Amino acid sequence: MSAWWNSVVDDFYKCFIREDRWKLLLGGIGVTIKIALVAALLGLVIGFLIALCNLSKKKYLNIIGKVYTDIIRGTPSVTQLMIIYFVIFASINWPKWLIAAIAFSINSGAYVSEIIRAGILSIDKGQKEAGRSLGLSRAQTMMYIIVPQAVKNIFPAMCNEFITLIKETAIVGYVGLVDIQKAGDFIKSATYKPFMPLIATAIIYFVLIKLLTLALGKVEQRLRVSDKR
DSSP states (O other): OHHHHHHHHHHHIIIIIGGGTHHHHHHHHHHHHHHHHHHHHHHHHHHHHHHHHHHOSOHHHHHHHHHHHHHHHTSOHHHHHHHIIIIITTTOOOOHHHHHHHHHHHHHHHHHHHHHHHHHHTSOHHHHHHHHHTTOOHHHHIIIIIHHHHHHHHHHHHHHHHHHHHHHGGGGGGGTOOOHHHHHHHHHHHHSOOHHHHHHHHHHHHHHHHHHHHHHHHHHHHHTGGGOO
16 A cells, blocks of 8 residues: 555656646646637627527528538537638738637637527517517617527526636647647656546546536526526
8 A cells, every 4th residue: 555655656657747837737627628719709709790690580690600600610629729720810920829829719619609599489479579570680680689588598507608718728738738638648758657647647637627517606606596486
């Protein structure tokens, strides 16, 4: 037992303490959070616009929305990331993390658009008719009556999408970014000790997602306060 414990302590020292390798993981956490937050915000904007295209009565907007959604949902996110990084933004001197965030936002936008579209369609048509009868335009009815009610319906699904987005950022190592997963790979390669780095990355992702889940759960409770009679 003593020999096993000494081995564990020695592996821990080699993987995280020696040469301050723990700083790689700490920096990776920052990169992951930064990319995920920016991608989530941009993806929400893109998703809302595409949802409006899919709900529009204008055929060309429907076609734009459908083509965008089909292409993004039909191709791997890692392929999209490399196309956007190595092809579209190849000649633009932007920070790597920002380009990665844009790539993930484009990917997330396709899924968010379907969530938003479903949320808007879940609202009773009588709400729209009531808004129009009050003299509101179609756009005003959408923004002031339909969307606020749809937000509560789509919030859980949006939370799941954000959580998925955080885990998907683990592929940014393909474009040379050192996120949590890539930091773990560096430590594994330097020490030839796969167990500690892999378990550490798994624990970090779990803790981040658990904290996010608890925080978003509190927000959802606040949103549902008005539903209580």
